Amino acid sequence: MSAEFTCQEMVEVVTSYLDEAQAPDERQRFERHLSRCAGCTTYVDQMRETIRQTGAVPREESLPPALRERIVAQFRTWRRG
Amino acid sequence: MPRAEPSTSQTALLAALRCGDEDAFSALVDAHGAAMHRVALTFVRSSAVADEVVQEAWLGALRGLDRFEGRSALRTWLLAIVANIARTHAVREARAVPFSSLELAPVAGSEHEPALPTDRFQGLDGRHPGRWVSFPMPWSTDPDHALLSAETGKLIIDTIADLADGQRIVITLRDVEGWDSAEVCSVLEISETNQRVLLHRARSKVRAALERYLTTESP
Numbered sequence: 001m002s003a004e005f006t007c008q009e010m011v012e013v014v015t016s017y018l019d020e021a022q023a024p025d026e027r028q029r030f031e032r033h034l035s036r037c038a039g040c041t042t043y044v045d046q047m048r049e050t051i052r053q054t055g056a057v058p059r060e061e062s063l064p065p066a067l068r069e070r071i072v073a074q075f076r077t078w079r080r081g
Numbered sequence: 082m083p084r085a086e087p088s089t090s091q092t093a094l095l096a097a098l099r100c101g102d103e104d105a106f107s108a109l110v111d112a113h114g115a116a117m118h119r120v121a122l123t124f125v126r127s128s129a130v131a132d133e134v135v136q137e138a139w140l141g142a143l144r145g146l147d148r149f150e151g152r153s154a155l156r157t158w159l160l161a162i163v164a165n166i167a168r169t170h171a172v173r174e175a176r177a178v179p180f181s182s183l184e185l186a187p188v189a190g191s192e193h194e195p196a197l198p199t200d201r202f203q204g205l206d207g208r209h210p211g212r213w214v215s216f217p218m219p220w221s222t223d224p225d226h227a228l229l230s231a232e233t234g235k236l237i238i239d240t241i242a243d244l245a246d247g248q249r250i251v252i253t254l255r256d257v258e259g260w261d262s263a264e265v266c267s268v269l270e271i272s273e274t275n276q277r278v279l280l281h282r283a284r285s286k287v288r289a290a291l292e293r294y295l296t297t298e299s300p
Contacts, residue, residue: 006211008202012195015281019262021273039216046217050288054241054256057234063114067132071110071139072103078143079101 005033010040014047091155098146110139113156116258117163123253124167125174134170138163157264164254164268171246185247185269196285220295233291240290244283251276252283 005013010033016022017030034040063071097105117138121131141162142149149158203212241249241257250269254260266276 006202007213008195008197008199008211011197011285012281014196015277015284019277021262021277039213042217042219046220046288046292047284049220050284050291051256053233053291054237054252054284054287055259057237057257058231059115059257060119061115063110063118063135064132067118067135068110068114070132071114071136072107074136074140075103075106075143078140079103 005029007033007037007040010034010037011043014044017044018047018051091151094155095146095149095151098143109155113159116156117159119258120160120163120254121167123250124164124171127174130170130174131167134167135163138166141166160260161264161268168269175246185250185271185275194282196281197289217292218296220291233294236290236294237287240287241283244286247271247275247279248283248286251279252287255280256284 010030013022013026013030017027020027022030034044062068094105094109098109114135118131118135121134121138122128125131125134138159142159145162149155153161201214203210203214207214241252244252251265254265254268255262262273262276262280265271266273269276271279
């Protein structure tokens with residue numbers, strides 16, 4: 001059986017864990033550590049919260065009108081071509 | 082004003098575009114234009130260049146309509162076109178600056194750049210090497226506190242803007258835009274492993290910025 005993860009190793013493989021990119025035995029070791037370690041549980045929760053917050057930052061939801069107009073004008077030219 | 086029906090199938094939409102239906106085209110621009118513009122802005126820092134990239138991408142899409150085979154969603158296809166053009170421009174921009182290049186691969190040695198300072202963990206002389214010296218402090222869940230505030234959003238945006246190119250582009254596409262890792266790898270032409278290293282470094286830094294902000298007492 002492979003050695004258990006240390007906390008320091010856990011914070012380096014958390015992205016593979018969240019992407020479900022680990023080999024099955026690595027995932028088991030990760031989850032086993034998590035079930036026994038409050039510090040790493042907090043850390044993984046904070047990574048999830050970070051992803052959630054990053055996905056919620058305000059984004060530009062429409063094109064600048066002048067750019068939209070240029071794109072549509074370009075379509076008219078293309079149509080004639 | 083006649084508009085493309087929401088139920089209009091992709092095939093009908095493509096046929097309308099080929100016939101030069103401006104309303105169909107405008108609806109398509111309104112549906113995907115802003116996302117394409119955001120992707121362009123992720124790669125190139127000048128908004129004038131981003132505008133050019135988006136225009137070029139729409140022209141490329143129109144010229145390539147006949148090659149669109151409908152195997153991917155139209156949105157994915159459009160985003161891939163704009164990302165490819167933007168990447169080309171970004172590489173050219175980077176070359177114009179001496180000693181600079183667009184770093185899409187992790188910088189050599191950065192795989193050893195730790196997610197957290199090593200002093201957060203016990204050293205080899207500690208009782209439990211590699212264990213937390215003290216657990217990360219839980220973040221404030223007080224609804225009045227920053228987690229819900231616009232300040233948090235600004236902090237995240239600023240932190241991402243300061244990242245190296247590869248990290249910035251990958252976290253933006255993955256976590257802001259919500260692409261999956263296969264889409265990001267395909268557009269950036271990097272391996273899954275490189276993509277994950279870049280994402281990991283970027284997310285670790287954003288988490289660290291939030292940690293500094295959310296566990297520091299207000300003055």
